Amino acid sequence: MTPIEMTAKGAGMISCNSCHMLCRPQPLKNNQKPFCPRCGAALHSRKKNSLSRCWALVIASSILMIPAQILPITITSALGHTQADTIVSGVIYFMHTGMWPIALVIFVASVFVPFSKLLILTLLMLSVQLRWRWRPRDRTLIYRVTEIVGRWSMVDVYVVTILVALVKLGAVATIDAGPGAAYFAGVVILTMFAAEKFDPRLIWDAMEDVNE
Amino acid sequence: MSALLACHECDLLTQLPPLPPRGAAYCPRCGSVLVRSKPNSIERSLALTLASLILFAVAISFPFLAMKTGGFEQQSNLVTGVWLLYAQDMTGMATVVFLTCLLFPLLQISTLLYILLPIYLKYRVPHAMQTFRFAIKLQPWCMMEVFMLGILVSLVKLAKLAEIVPGMSLWAFALLIITSAAQVTVLNPHEVWEALEVPNDSD
Numbered sequence: 158m159t160p161i162e163m164t165a166k167g168a169g170m171i172s173c174n175s176c177h178m179l180c181r182p183q184p185l186k187n188n189q190k191p192f193c194p195r196c197g198a199a200l201h202s203r204k205k206n207s208l209s210r211c212w213a214l215v216i217a218s219s220i221l222m223i224p225a226q227i228l229p230i231t232i233t234s235a236l237g238h239t240q241a242d243t244i245v246s247g248v249i250y251f252m253h254t255g256m257w258p259i260a261l262v263i264f265v266a267s268v269f270v271p272f273s274k275l276l277i278l279t280l281l282m283l284s285v286q287l288r289w290r291w292r293p294r295d296r297t298l299i300y301r302v303t304e305i306v307g308r309w310s311m312v313d314v315y316v317v318t319i320l321v322a323l324v325k326l327g328a329v330a331t332i333d334a335g336p337g338a339a340y341f342a343g344v345v346i347l348t349m350f351a352a353e354k355f356d357p358r359l360i361w362d363a364m365e366d367v368n369e
Numbered sequence: 370m371s372a373l374l375a376c377h378e379c380d381l382l383t384q385l386p387p388l389p390p391r392g393a394a395y396c397p398r399c400g401s402v403l404v405r406s407k408p409n410s411i412e413r414s415l416a417l418t419l420a421s422l423i424l425f426a427v428a429i430s431f432p433f434l435a436m437k438t439g440g441f442e443q444q445s446n447l448v449t450g451v452w453l454l455y456a457q458d459m460t461g462m463a464t465v466v467f468l469t470c471l472l473f474p475l476l477q478i479s480t481l482l483y484i485l486l487p488i489y490l491k492y493r494v495p496h497a498m499q500t501f502r503f504a505i506k507l508q509p510w511c512m513m514e515v516f517m518l519g520i521l522v523s524l525v526k527l528a529k530l531a532e533i534v535p536g537m538s539l540w541a542f543a544l545l546i547i548t549s550a551a552q553v554t555v556l557n558p559h560e561v562w563e564a565l566e567v568p569n570d571s572d
Contacts, residue, residue, distance in 0.1 A: 163382050165375035170382075172375035175502050176562040179375050179382075195566050196498045259525050262518070297378050297399045311469070311512055315519025316526070318466050321457065322450040323436055323527065330530060339461050346465075349509065361379040361399070 164365060166358075171200045204356040208282055214351035215278050221343045222271065229335030230317055236330075243337060244268060244313060267313040267341065270306055274348050277303050278355060288363040297357050304352040310345045314338060374403055410557040411564070415485040417552035421478050424545040429471070432536035434520075436527075446538055447471065469512040474549070477511050480504040481552070488564045497565050505558065514546045 165172045170181050171191070175198035182191040182200055191200040229241035242250065244267045251260035281300055284291070317338045324332040372385040376396040385394055388406040396403055407413075432444040445453070451471065454463035484501045487494045524533055 164380040165382055166380055168382060170375065172377065172380065175505065177374070177377055177559070178562070179373055195562060196502060198502060256525060259522055262522060293379075294399055297401065301378070301401065308509055308512055309515055309518070311515045312519045312522065314462065314465065315470075315512075315516050316522045318454055318459070318462050319450070319519055319523040320526065321459065322445060322453045323434065323523070324530070333457075334459055334462060342462060342465050353509075357378045357399075358380040361381070 164358075164361070166202050166362075167365060171202045173198055173200060174204065203358055203362075204354060207354055207356040207359060208285065210354040211278060211282055211351050214347050214354060215275055215282070218271075218344045218347035218351065219275055221340050221347065222275070225337050225340035225344050226268075228337035228340065230313065230337040230341060231320065232333045232335050234331050234333075241335060243335075244341065263313060263316075266310050270310050271344055271348060274303055274307055274310075274352070278348070278351055281355060281360070285359045285363065290363055293360050293364055296360050300352075300355065300357045300360075307345070307349050307352055310348075311342070314342045314345065376401060376403060404559055405557065407555060407557040407560070410555060410560050411485055411488055414481070414552050414556040415489050417548050417555060418478055418481045418485060421545055421548045421552065422482065424541045424548060425475060425478060427541035428538045428545055431538040431541070433538040433542070434536055435534040437532040437534060438530070442534075444536065446536070447542075466516075469510055470516045473507055474511045474513055474545075477504060477507050477549075480507070481556075484561060484565075488561065501558075501561060501565065508553065511549070513542065513549065517543065517546055 165179060170179055172179050173193040173196060176193060176196040178193060178195045180191075180193055180195075180200060185191060192198065193200055226244060229243050230247070231242045233240045233242070244263070248260050248264045248268070251257075251263065277299060281296060284296060317332075317334050320332045321334050324330055372387075373382060374385055375382050376399060378401040379396060379399040381396060381398045383394070383396060383403060385404065388394060388404065390406055390408050393405040394403040395401065429447050431446065433446045433450065435442055435444040447470070451463055451467045454466065480500050481504055483494065484497055484504065487497070520539070527533055
């Protein structure tokens with residue numbers, strides 16, 4: 158493998174975001190947008206409006222995070238006794254009853270991952286905007302991990318829906334979904350979109366500027 | 370085909386050497402995988418996609434879980450479970466579960482069949498490029514394996530309340546997760562793009 162010390166952008170070429178073919182965009186008539194000759198996707202050297210879209214989604218999900226963590230996600234009623242649980246109180250309940258693995262799964266998926274995802278995306282965007290040159294390789298790696306792990310946060314939403322669907326059927330107790338569950342689903346979906354919008358190549362563009 | 374490729378993560382141009390079977394090329398600058406050679410990629414993914422289709426049919430047609438309390442037993446399957454959520458006015462959450470665990474996986478399986486089967490039979494179908502682009506975009510939104518983890522957590526949580534009997538569909542669902550994960554691992558998108566491209570040149 159021979160590295161060529163040049164990026165596709167520097168060489169006036171665009172790597173198709175969809176099929177990864179390296180294209181040399183042809184000069185186009187006014188208002189015509191370049192597209193990939195192989196797969197037909199619109200060509201962008203960097204994802205379009207990557208940072209503003211990512212900021213918007215990160216801010217929106219940070220706002221949704223507040224009701225998601227404060228409002229109850231499940232409301233359990235058994236024998237006239239009603240109990241509302243938030244995500245965190247659910248985790249504490251599992252710890253008290255000695256179900257450590259479940260407590261850990263819920264804590265990691267519903268608290269640790271979404272919060273660190275928002276923090277990491279914020280830091281990555283700041284690092285791009287302030288043109289940091291600090292450890293780009295590690296920042297790319299952390300982005301890749303963030304993007305892959307995010308979807309597992311959905312597990313708590315599924316647990317709530319399964320409990321609601323199943324326990325309604327039995328006569329022992331009923332479980333209702335609290336308002337927090339819908340907000341939390343919103344957080345997970347918006348952060349998944351946010352991670353998709355971020356373009357890791359922006360991290361490396363700051364390195365190019367100094368080389369020139 | 371030119372062996373020049375730009376890294377998807379950092380945009381560095383790299384001249385690719387011919388890869389040995391099962392070998393992979395990494396970006397010299399950021400370390401991400403550029404291409405991975407996967408033998409019989411099309412045939413294997415096709416086989417696994419067909420297996421997924423059969424398992425999907427089993428997973429939605431048989432009972433998923435049954436709850437036993439006293440003499441009372443209630444079965445529920447995947448589709449009635451989602452329907453029940455709609456009936457309880459949880460429209461938003463029901464939609465999320467319906468899309469990520471039923472519709473998107475089914476779309477993923479059918480679009481892949483639509484792409485892979487014609488490539489295997491050396492036959493050309495319309496809109497293949499758009500369909501494959503759609504299938505790639507859809508992939509992170511198929512969350513069956515996350516749903517499975519949700520089932521396990523719920524089972525532990527409910528174990529004290531009632532006896533839970535796993536149904537036929539649950540096993541099919543578990544196998545479906547394995548076949549679809551294997552399919553993603555085995556498929557080499559570069560090979561599909563190249564296979565789809567050839568007839569275009571003669572246009």
